[in-house]
Amino acid sequence: MDYGYGISVCSPTQPSRRFPVPATRLCRIVLLLLTMVLLPVPGRATADSPVPLSVFVSILPEVQFVRKVGGDRVRVQALVQPGQSPATYAPTPRQMAALSRARVYFRIGVPFEKALLPRLLDTMPHLDIVDLRTGLHLIELGNGQAGELDPHTWLDPMLVKQQARTIRDTLATLDPRGRDTYQAGYRRFAAELDRLNARLARILRPFAGQTIYVFHPAYGYFCRAYGLVQKAVAAGDRQPGARHLAQLIREARADHVKIIFVQPQFSRKTARAIADAIGARVIPLDPLAEDYMANMERMADRIAGALEERK
Incomplete structure (x- = not known):
């Protein structure tokens, strides 16, 4: 024919x-x-393989949180990249363009968001903005910064568990067909966080009530969760004056401090000055590492090692 x-x-x-x-x-x-005609084309949505939800987050640890819950149904990107500080970060034009194509942005309360959010509300009305601090018991940042809330909630695994629940509910609302996937992902992640919390508690229990010296007061939630006290060298991003520095040296010497922890995102100059004065060492401790689970155990081990040296 x-x-x-x-x-x-x-x-x-x-x-x-x-x-x-x-x-x-x-x-x-x-x-x-x-x-x-019948075979699926790469990039084309099907019932079993939908186009992933485009998700943005502020910092690298959140990337793992969203992936743990969302699996293959999400494509997640962080604004702050390795080595950058959320206190001084500003998004690039390319990041803003990518953000304009996203479906949801999970904020977490870090400093740069204060300037970014009005821009997003004005120029991206379609973008859902979800605050992962909602419903959490927040604390002040401390170290002379009265009224300023500590944004480092992710350093307590039990708070992350609550944040994961918010992520699950948000993704299920935006993608109802993936509800079972998100629920299963949340359950697995919640169980991992419970096990992580138990391991950290076991590592740090012998040092309850002791003080760790840090450059930036980022560890308030971590210390609250595991019975420690943090003493910060810097108030926010400000370097201490000569009088304050002398006081810190006296206190560190009295506390028999052997290690001062610093974030890779900050200068080590002041921490080294104190360490040199009291014969201590400066050790990196990164609260922004993407490999969240391993990093939390690494932090606990380093802190336990530092406190063990005081004995």
Whole structure:
């Protein structure tokens, strides 16, 4: 049978009038075309493989939280990249363009968000903005910064468990067909966080009530969770004056401090000055590492090691 395209479709008894094509070859061509039409195309959504939700977060630890809950149904990007500080970060034009195509942004309360949020509300009304601090028991940042809330909630695994619940509910609202996936992801992640919390408590229990010296007061929630006290060298991003520095040196010497912890995102100059004065060492402690579970155990081990040296 001729359909007007110069070929006869699968008819071995009726040759084509325009371009003679062997019947067996023609059938193969038709089958190939049907296969190309029916097979899924990369990037095309199907019932089993939907186009992932585009998600943005502020910091790298959140990337793991969203992936743990959302699995393959999400594509998540962080604004603050390795080595950058949330206190001084500003998004690039490329990041803003990518953010404009996202479906949801999970904020967590870090400093740069204060300037970013009005821009998002003005220029991206379609973007859902979800605050992962909602419903948490927050504390003040301390160290002379009265009224300023500590944003480092992710350093307490039990607070992360609550944040994961918010992530689950948000994703399920935006993507109802993935509700079972998000619930299963949340349950697995919550169990991992419970086990992590138990391990950290076991590591740090012998040092309850002791003080750790840090450059930036980022460990308030961590210390609250595991019975420690943090003493920060810097108030916010301000370097201590000469009088304050001398006082810190006296206190550190009285506390028999052997290690001062610093974040990779900050200068070590002041911490080294104190360490040199009292014969201590400066050790990095990164609250912003992406490998959240391993990093939390690494932090606990380093803190326990530092406190053990005082004995």
